[in-house]
Structures are given as C-alpha cells and as structure tokens.
Amino acid sequence: MRRQISGFSNPTVKAIRALRDKKHRREERRFLAEGLRLLTDAREWGRIPEILLMAEGREPHPLLDALERAVDDAGGEVLELTPELLAKVTGKENPQAVAGVFAEWPTALDAIDRTAPLMLVAQALRDPGNLGTMLRTADAVGAGGLILLDDCADPFSVEAVRASMGAIFTVPIAKARWDEFLPWLRAGPSQLVGASLRKAVPFRRAAYQAPCFILVGNESRGLPEDYEAACDLRVTMPMRGRADSLNAAVAAAVLAYEVDAALRP
C-alpha cells in the first residue's frame, strides 16, 4: 500500500518519529533504520520493514524498486513524505534518504547458530555504541551470534543500530540471564573463554576449541568472579601502559580475531 503524507500531525508520522524516543521505542518493540544500502542488506537477509519511508520526487533506483516490491509483497506500507517531513522523522537533511520501520525479532538463545566456530558473549554491557560495534565485529569474524547476558544495553536502540553498520540485521542476537545461558551452553559442545585481568593464560598462547564462546564483561567492573570461574579458559591481553584496561568492544575484537586465526588457520 502506498500513501502520500504531507502533514506532520499525521498519526503514522507521529508514531514513527516517537521511535526516536527510547521509552516509546521499547514499548512499541519497533525500530527505525536508515539508508538504502542498509535497508538493501536487511532485505537480502530477509528483514523487510513494516513501513518504508522515502521522499516524494526521489530519484528512481533499482535497489529502491526492489525494496518497494519486497515491502508490498510482505503486506507492508510505503509512505512518501515531503522532504521536509522526512527530514523531521529521520533527523537528517538528506532528500535522498530512505528509512524503514522494523519490528524487533525474537532474541531467545535458539536464535544463535551453534555450528559457527565462534560466538561473542557480553555480560552487562551498558554502552549501546559498544554493543553495536560488537555486532559489527561478530559479522566480520563470521560469529554465530552475539549473546547478551544479564542487563545489557538495547541492541535495537538508535545508537546500537547505527554503530552496528548493518550487522543488526545479519548477526543473530540472543538475550539471556546467566542461569539460563549456562545450561544451554553446556547442552552442546562449547568452550567458554573469558577475557580476564585475573589469573589467566596469555591470549596468544591459549588453546582455543570450536565452538568457542568469547565472554567479555561490563565496561567498568569486568566479569563477576563466579562467571570467570565457570569459564573453561581465562585469557588476558598484555597491558603495557598505565590504564590497565581496554574498551570492551576492542577486547572482544582482539580476542575474536585471535580465535578466528586459531580455528580457521
């Protein structure tokens, strides 16, 4: 279905714009993603927006045509807005802008692809930018997913979606509590590897085994001691400076590429 909308008071437009507000977004369980390339990636991965937004008079593009067809086929809606209105909804002054409203998808543990050689696991990760960056890294190393333990930032938040650079659509995501995660983990082959500053093996000399679950902790507190104790392996990276810490997403990436090299030489 295709509609043209020119007024800001239109209820659909209001509802979409409200998705930029965190509380409202969580209640709606919908999120906004922007850009033709991003939406095309999403489509190829089978994620079709419920609503496709674009500016009236936008130049035609074969990828946009494909997107419109996909939205139509899925029973979604295509909204043509005036450029001014679109700019208000997306917050960007780009008349070529395209945006989509997506429904969140299920994030139970069975979303994870356990046949992959490695997985990322984050515990109480608070920064949505770090979360998005970890999704992007998970995509780059071909991880079977990102598992979010305990109280993490929201992967569908504007900041996480933006930092993921499209990986929100390509990387399986699961949310779980520790006491739910651990039995699930141990129900199949698994090596749980914790990034640690305590007694640990140098990360370049550790014996990694697939499927390897790389676990990093909260940005300020690191991993709880009992979580570390449950790991099959604790690894540490050299800290040659004074600050004695790495950004959580950076630590995950350095470890992930090390595991990648060990398991896919």
Added chain:
Amino acid sequence: MRRQISGFSNPTVKAIRALRDKKHRREERRFLAEGLRLLTDAREWGRIPEILLMAEGREPHPLLDALERAVDDAGGEVLELTPELLAKVTGKENPQAVAGVFAEWPTALDAIDRTAPLMLVAQALRDPGNLGTMLRTADAVGAGGLILLDDCADPFSVEAVRASMGAIFTVPIAKARWDEFLPWLRAGPSQLVGASLRKAVPFRRAAYQAPCFILVGNESRGLPEDYEAACDLRVTMPMRGRADSLNAAVAAAVLAYEVDAALRP
C-alpha cells in the same frame, strides 16, 4: 590559592561550565577532566590542572591531598564549590566528584616517542569516541603515541577524553597534515603499515618491523589511495560476514596487538 564559591554567577564557574560547549572549549584551549583516579593518573604523568574543583565537605583522601599540593605547587587554584554548584559544572550528581581544568599541551610531531616499537596513526578520524578508544588502545599496547592526520576529531573534546579512560594524559598525541607527516616519518627508521581493503597482505602473515606506524583511515572512506601507496606494507583482516568492514578503532586495536606480538614475542 584556595577559594570557596557558592554562587553560579561567579565568572570562574561560568567559564568552567562553558568548557562543556565545543566552540568555547576550542577557543579557550582548555578542557575538563573528572574523577580522582583520572586526576591522580594525570598528576603522576606530570599533568597538573590549572584549577582543581571539589565539593565543600568532601571526605579527605590522601590522593586528594597529594593533588591539592601539586596544584598549589604549580601555582594553580583550588575551588571548593557547594555540591549543587559542582553538580552543575560537571553535569554529575556525585558529591565526591573531583574535576580539573587543564590547559591543552602542544601536539607537534616531536611529541611522539619514536623509540617505541609501534605507533598508531589515524587519518581524518571523525568520531571522538573512536579517537578516545584509540588512545586507550595506544596506552594498552605501549605505543609511542597517536598521530592524527588531516582533519580529525578533537582529542581534547569531552567525548574523546571520556572514551580515553585516562589515556589522554599518558599517550603522546601529535596532529599533522600528510605532507608534513611523511617527511618526518622518513627522517628516521619507520615502517608504515596501512589497514586496507584493497590489494594487501593478510595481517597475520605480514612481516612487521619496529618502529611500526599503524595507519587507519576515515570511518566511512578508509585511506586515500595515495596514502595507501605510500605505505611500506598494506595489510587486511579477514572479513567473513556481509558488512565487509570493521569499526576504525577496532581495526587499529586488532592490528596493534598483532604487531605487538610480532615485535615483542
């Protein structure tokens, strides 16, 4: 000198609060850093705030005493504010908060410690969070500094200082244009290694040599072609996913730890 200030209209307090505004901060060439641990790290590295801010009635602490003495010795100022006023200045509701106003320091190329085995170099890096994260990584791998080429984000911005987790004080920073950097680089022993998606050596199989300068490009465009051509070595990381890219600070860190392992086995 020690002063107690209770009114928000005080010109010093106004000037400090204005440092949270980007334009004003740049004109003043001063920045605000917060936290006793951070300020203590700074002191140990020889960076003393011009103005030390704390709340009246704050609990005594030996590290705070040391900080006060250092500020006094350097001819700086200690301001005691009401907790309400301090919260307004720092933007944080923490009566134990301590903050310092620092003058920026010179960022010419001779700030870099070329005796270190590796250095990080960023070209047109736009995100201050990425910049701060790269400083933190540079600290962790013991790099001789971070060199910012062309039009990068401001390392003294609130976001960069925060993301650096103190590394702003410990890692030498230089700003340079490419045509200034290249002759400086070639005036001494140097291997320039570019992170590239074009024709490049797999990063795990490259022959790194100290002092190794790891060069990463802009977040969306990567490195300009002529910059890549000037590199002694172009390296690439496996991209097994669909997005075909890594966060710039993540790419720098993965490479830096690889170089670290090669040069300091």
